[in-house]
Amino acid sequence: MGLDLNWALQWLALSARAMADHREELIELDRPIGDSDHGENMDRGFKAVTAKLAETPPETPGAALKLTAMTLRSKVGGAAGPLYGTAFLRAATALGDHAEIDAATLVAALQAARDGIVARGKAGPGDKTMVDAWTPAVDAATAAAAASDGDVRKVLDAAAEAAEAGAVSTDPMEARKGRASYLGERSIGHRDPGAVSTALILRAAVGAAA
Amino acid sequence: MGLDLNWALQWLALSARAMADHREELIELDRPIGDSDHGENMDRGFKAVTAKLAETPPETPGAALKLTAMTLRSKVGGAAGPLYGTAFLRAATALGDHAEIDAATLVAALQAARDGIVARGKAGPGDKTMVDAWTPAVDAATAAAAASDGDVRKVLDAAAEAAEAGAVSTDPMEARKGRASYLGERSIGHRDPGAVSTALILRAAVGAAA
Amino acid sequence: MKKLINDPRAVVDESVEGFGLAHADLVTVFADPKYIVRRDAPVAGKVGLVSGGGSGHEPLHGGYVGKGMLDAAVPGAVFTSPTPDQILPATLAVNSGAGVVHIVKNYTGDVLNFETAAELAQAEGVEMRSVLVNDDVAVQDSLYTAGRRGVGGTVLVEKIAGAAAERGDSLDAVAAIGDRVNQSVRSMGVALTACTVPHAGAPSFVLEENEIEIGIGIHGEPGRHRIPMENADGITDRLLEPVVSDLGLAAGDNVLLFVNGMGGTPQSELYIIYRRAAQQLAERGVTVARSLVGNYITSLEMQGCSITVLRLDDEMTALWDAPVHTPALRWGA
């Protein structure tokens, strides 16, 4: 069984809750190597997403993600706003107007999201950005889809787990993109806040499918 | 035996040393009820006096006090500069060009100094200013001169002791003049820095006569 | 104490020297005795305007030397009034024969030192007047006290009297308009943090993380009372209320609203204060006809602000609008 509109709405609701719950944590992560606003930005953005979804209920998962993209783009600002905005927009395009999402489409959407982020932000793996959560997530999702019998839950779970490990993997990296890059070597030993918010969002996707 | 030029020079030298030694204490006294500069002002002023006296050695006690007055007036600024400037100038005038100062002249000089301060600053006893050191000092000096056999040391000693007690007496007063007056009741419980510098200067006069 | 200084005792020397280098087109700086004069002083036929006081309030007063405002400024040591030896030559340097007005903030030290200098200048044949500024409603005024301090209103007195002098008003007229501004202006300030005088090395008072000091002056001295921290609107109301009632403002009045930063408060916060004050005045039917927002009379790095309200008449408004060209205030020129 694929993922439907309910899943998408549940995913976005759980993402919003995760951003609210982890607001301080994301601010704290952004403090030493950024400007202490990532948690505030994401929380503000997903609160707006929640309001927007209630205001104009979408009819497909793709429409839900598109509305999310437009809202994040217009409410978040900073680096995260346009990057997540692009990610959700590309994912929405990959979903098209399907009512149900199968494993292959899911993988394609995750890949499109990651590619969108890379196209906009020009960061590669190892630059200590959210790309270091997205890239292993896409790889793990691809492998899970191939290995499994098309169980979207397993794909989501693999993606979330890989994103979490990816976020942890940013600790020893020296940042080359984003604000943390200004710190050079001093960025080493800190976790990238955007990678953590990515992991939280992908984990929410698992929860929504439970 | 009266007080001569040597005494005057010694007095001013000891006053300068007292201002340097008590610089921090006078700053600390000025902090809670003023603007933390009385020690700096007096130290700067008396250092300039020392330099000036070395540069153009005066020939009488009166000339020494006049040079002191002019230097304090031009180097100290704030409230203390003009007040001490006037005090020393009036005292100098009272001494005239006598080479030796007897007890009566000494009392007249102290009185002239005090009257000068009151004329410039318009503070009365109990207003929590240096007047509260000068006034008891003048009264005690007058009494000592009358009681004693014209011993200038006894007059000086009485003045210094009364000034010290006068400074302590400012503790419970509510300030009505100077910067401390802005604090109203909150000035209560603090000692007036100008009263303390007055006591130090009069104590230096005793030391110079020893 | 961390400050961008070299020797704590050289702060004023070096700062005024830098000021002179940066604004050589507008002012001439004399080092010893120290004073700052308008580059084209004395201006023939014009009444000279001199102000001064302790340093640490920058841009006051040096920043207001120039066309349409002060002819000379006399900086004392930090928070210590200047001496007659500085004030006298500054006064003589700007006297074109039309006389000189001293603008003096009401502090014992400033009053006494300017008084002495004025006497000496008079003895040298200069016609002298003085305008005393005492606009701080935080201080209870009475015959028996040192009276109110001069704070934010000083900037407005200097601008408006400066414009009067520039248009050619007589000595008495310049002094009269200065007095009139002083009578029409009131101020009140708040500190969130204290400041540290360089030679003192430690703050003048200590505020806890949740305390503020209401009714502070500009010399790092404590205020009238200490209260728990409040939000910006609450603080604004506390500052504005005594100003408005002391001025006796009524519906229909025109005012200049001046929100001043004490040196360490971001401009964004000053505009939050301004917003509330303007709203509150509007609610009373008072028209804010002119405004000024920024760090114009400061107390070193102190965090906090003051609110100053000037009741305007047509002449004051025209003189406020008149051209001014100084390092810190400039328009129409």
Place this chain on the structure above:
Amino acid sequence: MKKLINDPRAVVDESVEGFGLAHADLVTVFADPKYIVRRDAPVAGKVGLVSGGGSGHEPLHGGYVGKGMLDAAVPGAVFTSPTPDQILPATLAVNSGAGVVHIVKNYTGDVLNFETAAELAQAEGVEMRSVLVNDDVAVQDSLYTAGRRGVGGTVLVEKIAGAAAERGDSLDAVAAIGDRVNQSVRSMGVALTACTVPHAGAPSFVLEENEIEIGIGIHGEPGRHRIPMENADGITDRLLEPVVSDLGLAAGDNVLLFVNGMGGTPQSELYIIYRRAAQQLAERGVTVARSLVGNYITSLEMQGCSITVLRLDDEMTALWDAPVHTPALRWGA
């Protein structure tokens, strides 16, 4: 955290509202989406100039909206770049048909959001150019990194490109002079204390009583390295040296020297820094032809400063001198 604010999340709303009230003669403020435009925008036939970025740097950018400088400013949340939904209407509002130039400080967020807005504006038929400001020599530049930040130089780019637009230069010419200023300007900053973002509630970094942070940006982010406190002359030399050598300044060059306060440093200290920098430049045979000293691009209440040097040519000098009439910068108008 003690701040003159109400709700930490309403800081920008209320501050910009107050700004609009105080400067209604110069600007019009839109609340949602939030942007500030010159009162007489769009000016017929004139290229529009739009800048913006996170709030907390006041007077940048809103303070520079007006004749001879910006046509619009777009304030984001504190230290967070604005969104395309704000930038787009601001851009459309100032387009007279002659096209619009975005002046963008080089931060990932600013670049991406302005990029999106420019695409959308272009889609609506507006001819667009953008000028990227990246003058901070504290950041090592490379093809593989986010590159240098835009800091103090931004003010100079806005003033000079603004004057070019005001005199009627074409879209390409305005963008070209903006780029030229950016290529000729370098900056470096120091922090004595950190600042606190209102919604974050705690300082971005902590400096000990005897530490300073060299190479800081304007977003409360830490700098390149931390050193023990030094005196003002030593700090000045540390900031000036990389600026001068990166610019390749040589004897005979004319420069504009800009000493900027980060928001919490007294003006007197900025002049002490200016003094040393001017002396050091003079010793190298460099002429300081123009100067600017004050809080022009800040980082909330941070204590510290930055030094910016712009190598001037005759055209830039003339455009710098051209009239400007904005809330924060005004001359000749």
